[in-house]
Amino acid sequence: MRAVAEERYHDRHPFNLRMHSGALTPAELRRWIVNRFHYQRHIPVKDALITAKLDTPALRRMWLRRIQDHDGQEEGEGGIERWLRLGEAAGLDRGSLLRAEDVLPGVRLAVDGYVNFCRLRPALEAVAASLTELSAPDLMRTRIDAFERHYPWIEPEGLAYFRARVSQGRRDSREALDLVLGRASTRDDQERAVAALRFKCDVLWSLLDAVDGAGRGERT
Numbered sequence: 001m002r003a004v005a006e007e008r009y010h011d012r013h014p015f016n017l018r019m020h021s022g023a024l025t026p027a028e029l030r031r032w033i034v035n036r037f038h039y040q041r042h043i044p045v046k047d048a049l050i051t052a053k054l055d056t057p058a059l060r061r062m063w064l065r066r067i068q069d070h071d072g073q074e075e076g077e078g079g080i081e082r083w084l085r086l087g088e089a090a091g092l093d094r095g096s097l098l099r100a101e102d103v104l105p106g107v108r109l110a111v112d113g114y115v116n117f118c119r120l121r122p123a124l125e126a127v128a129a130s131l132t133e134l135s136a137p138d139l140m141r142t143r144i145d146a147f148e149r150h151y152p153w154i155e156p157e158g159l160a161y162f163r164a165r166v167s168q169g170r171r172d173s174r175e176a177l178d179l180v181l182g183r184a185s186t187r188d189d190q191e192r193a194v195a196a197l198r199f200k201c202d203v204l205w206s207l208l209d210a211v212d213g214a215g216r217g218e219r220t
């Protein structure tokens, strides 16, 4: 699982490499923020679908916390709100983020693919798909450094989302890995868990393909 989460993770995608080296234009970075918001706002939806598949109070409590991380305990809190503030720090309008008018077709398909995977597959596979988060905390740190160094026009308070995800991602991936290791007792289960994680890597990769492709005309 760790090898898949490392080798196929989107930190190696050309768009992320350009982000980290400071090569993105303001328009490209804003396009990424708008499109990634579409992914962010669906994370609690897919986590609700997973919660419904878990069969003990302890597991449901554990997974419900993820929904709270994104939705907050009340208005004005949580990861979705922090992402909206990132958008504002980059000069985007909150209303246009919420209306999702500029979300690319390929991004809609990638996000639908992930939500429907979690809707239709058993808990083991849906939880295993979240394990891209094994690699997410390192990427968050790279991203924070890159934003501070190369994109100072984004106000620093906007980076609160990424800072919070470093520890949340570590805890989430530890819990999800324990759950998968505890449940995947047969060879078949283990292979399905690995395939789920590969699928999720493809979701993240396709999302960035769409964002990258949309900017190609502007760059040449």
Ligand SMILES: O=C(O)c1cc(C(=O)O)c2c(n1)C(=O)C(=O)c1cc(C(=O)O)[nH]c1-2
Binding pocket: 043, 129, 130, 131, 132, 133, 135, 136, 139, 165, 204
């Ligand atoms: O910015 C990123 O590169 C990135 C990647 C991932 C991931 O690896 O799936 C997640 C997040 N961010 C994220 O912010 C997040 O809340 C999250 C939840 C999940 C998941 O599948 O349950 N992945 C991710």
